[in-house]
Amino acid sequence: GAVVSQHPSRVICKSGTSVKIECRSLDFQATTMFWYRQFPKQSLMLMATSNEGSKATYEQGVEKDKFLINHASLTLSTLTVTSAHPEDSSFYICSARGRGWADTQYFGPGTRLTVL
Amino acid sequence: GQQVMQIPQYQHVQEGEDFTTYCNSSTTLSNIQWYKQRPGGHPVFLIQLVKSGEVKKQKRLTFQFGEAKKNSSLHITATQTTDVGTYFCAVNAGNNRKLIWGLGTSLAVNP
Numbered sequence: 001g002a003v004v005s006q007h008p009s010r011v012i013c014k015s016g017t018s019v020k021i022e023c024r025s026l027d028f029q030a031t032t033m034f035w036y037r038q039f040p041k042q043s044l045m046l047m048a049t050s051n052e053g054s055k056a057t058y059e060q061g062v063e064k065d066k067f068l069i070n071h072a073s074l075t076l077s078t079l080t081v082t083s084a085h086p087e088d089s090s091f092y093i094c095s096a097r098g099r100g101w102a103d104t105q106y107f108g109p110g111t112r113l114t115v116l
Numbered sequence: 117g118q119q120v121m122q123i124p125q126y127q128h129v130q131e132g133e134d135f136t137t138y139c140n141s142s143t144t145l146s147n148i149q150w151y152k153q154r155p156g157g158h159p160v161f162l163i164q165l166v167k168s169g170e171v172k173k174q175k176r177l178t179f180q181f182g183e184a185k186k187n188s189s190l191h192i193t194a195t196q197t198t199d200v201g202t203y204f205c206a207v208n209a210g211n212n213r214k215l216i217w218g219l220g221t222s223l224a225v226n227p
Contacts, residue, residue, distance in 0.1 A: 034214060034215070042219075043204065043218065043220050046214055093159070103147060103164065104164070107160070108158065109157070110158045
């Protein structure tokens with residue numbers, strides 16, 4: 001099956017710093033990648049959708065200047081949390097979809113961000 | 117926008133008992149997906165239902181899609197401790213076919 005990796009798996013940072021999370025499709029070309037955030041005991045909340053080579057589409061209420069998404073290649077998308085604050089602490093998960101896959105997405109293992 | 121309601125939010129069962137989670141939508145769905153997320157893990161795709169009235173089985177798991185394609189259920193027969201986790205339904209919406217998620221049902225199984 002299709003494999004999606006995320007790096008790092010865990011990160012702890014100080015308030016005010018920026019954190020970059022990478023999402024890679026290892027054995028397929030991901031034309032679309034999705035970024036989610038999940039708070040403890042809650043459902044996944046879609047933050048943004050990114051298509052390779054174009055700007056990400058952000059969901060309502062998600063600050064695009066705070067959560068920078070880059071989908072520069074068909075195998076890599078990055079999410080940068082800028083000037084992180086403790087309330088940004090969460091589980092960030094990406095998923096990826098290949099060309100012609102219709103509704104199928106494969107999820108990365110997630111990145112747990114803790115902002116002190 | 118598209119919403120999907122999922123109940124119950126929590127379910128605590130004794131090992132060997134059955135478990136069911138339900139998802140409902142006010143609008144007709146093109147399809148519905150089910151995922152399982154273990155504690156500390158990421159969502160793992162279980163199945164996608166597309167056809168009206170569809171029933172699919174995976175060992176002890178039975179998935180149903182309603183005749184009107186507005187509701188779906190996941191039933192686990194004779195739960196085991198390995199079934200512990202949160203079960204989510206998700207539906208596709210929008211031009212990007214993004215997933216709209218139910219709130220999930222957290223299953224705890226007493227050995």
